[in-house]
Amino acid sequence: MASSSQFSLLILFLNLFLLTGFSFARGISTTDLIPSVCKKTINQTFCLEILGSNPEAKTAHLFTLEKIAINLTITHVNATNDKVQSLLLKEKDPKLRNLYGNCSTNYEDAFDFLDQANLYLQSKQFWEVIYSARDACQDTTFCEQSFKKAALHFPLSKDNHVLSLLFDIIVVISSMLLK
Ligand SMILES: *[C@@H]1O[C@H](CO)[C@@H](O)[C@H](O)[C@H]1NC(C)=O
Ligand SMILES: *[C@@H]1O[C@H](CO)[C@@H](O)[C@H](O)[C@H]1NC(C)=O
Numbered sequence: 690m691a692s693s694s695q696f697s698l699l700i701l702f703l704n705l706f707l708l709t710g711f712s713f714a715r716g717i718s719t720t721d722l723i724p725s726v727c728k729k730t731i732n733q734t735f736c737l738e739i740l741g742s743n744p745e746a747k748t749a750h751l752f753t754l755e756k757i758a759i760n761l762t763i764t765h766v767n768a769t770n771d772k773v774q775s776l777l778l779k780e781k782d783p784k785l786r787n788l789y790g791n792c793s794t795n796y797e798d799a800f801d802f803l804d805q806a807n808l809y810l811q812s813k814q815f816w817e818v819i820y821s822a823r824d825a826c827q828d829t830t831f832c833e834q835s836f837k838k839a840a841l842h843f844p845l846s847k848d849n850h851v852l853s854l855l856f857d858i859i860v861v862i863s864s865m866l867l868k
């Protein structure tokens with residue numbers, strides 16, 4: 690009896706050792722995730738900066754990193770929409786007002802797709818995350834296109850460029866999650 694419980698105790702400690710060893714090893718490997726993600730993106734510098742700015746991201750697993758990337762993108766989409774709203778408030782020209790009004794709808798739609806992407810991520814449907822990110826990205830380009838079509842200067846091209854880089858990060862992480 691005594692030897693049996695000693696044996697169980699040994700197993701327990703062995704398990705504990707393996708478990709902590711395992712999570713320790715995973716902790717080490719996840720520290721390297723940001724560089725290995727960013728290596729695959731369009732703008733590595735941007736990727737390292739934006740993910741590096743999140744303290745949680747440094748030790749995050751790929752799944753959490755994707756959550757962070759989607760969240761960052763939502764923040765930027767909403768900030769861009771806030772800019773559109775304030776431009777709309779100041780604008781007198783009906784044509785521009787119409788354009789800004791449509792733009793705001795586009796960015797709201799982009800938010801909806803990103804919200805959806807978060808849900809797909811939760812249920813580990815990584816292809817759907819990619820499709821939702823693509824649709825959200827497309828919505829952010831509609832605004833720019835309508836300004837171009839009207840031969841008008843688009844005041845948010847910098848924001849849109851940042852957004853395209855963020856969407857790229859989401860797609861890269863999803864592709865890695867698919868493997
Ligand atoms: C890449 O990102 C860096 C840092 O945000 C920025 O300074 C640079 O202009 C970007 N280059 C391109 C091509 O987007
Ligand atoms: C994403 O944002 C939501 C709401 O702002 C927050 O509750 C959640 O903790 C964030 N998740 C990550 C991984 O940053």
Ligand SMILES: *[C@@H]1O[C@H](CO)[C@@H](O)[C@H](O)[C@H]1NC(C)=O
Binds near residue numbers: 784787788791835
């Ligand atoms: C704004 O959207 C409406 C409805 O989709 C469309 O009919 C209109 O042409 C758009 N306005 C501009 C300036 O693109």
Ligand SMILES: *[C@@H]1O[C@H](CO)[C@@H](O)[C@H](O)[C@H]1NC(C)=O
Binds near residue numbers: 800
């Ligand atoms: C982003 O904007 C949407 C409305 O378009 C809002 O429902 C959502 O709470 C906002 N999220 C954040 C994190 O600002």
